[in-house]
Amino acid sequence: MNTAEPARLVWYKSSYSGNEGGECLEVAADVTTVRIRDSKKRGDSPQLAFTRGAWAGFVADLGRAGF
Numbered sequence: 001m002n003t004a005e006p007a008r009l010v011w012y013k014s015s016y017s018g019n020e021g022g023e024c025l026e027v028a029a030d031v032t033t034v035r036i037r038d039s040k041k042r043g044d045s046p047q048l049a050f051t052r053g054a055w056a057g058f059v060a061d062l063g064r065a066g067f
Contacts (some may be wrong), residue, residue: 002043009028009029009030011027011037011042012026012027012028013025023040025037025038027051029052032051032052033049034046034051034052034055035049035050035052036050
């Protein structure tokens, strides 16, 4: 897993997240990788990096589980 962050990622937070500073994740994607980070610690937050295929499988499993 490559955790080096590309120079220009656009991070997105869920539209369900408010501005109250709750527990939120942000997601960004490049050509090969989907990355997740803690929205409260943007600059110094560790990131999880997934291949696009692994991310698609994860999201599909969430849908089947009813989340």
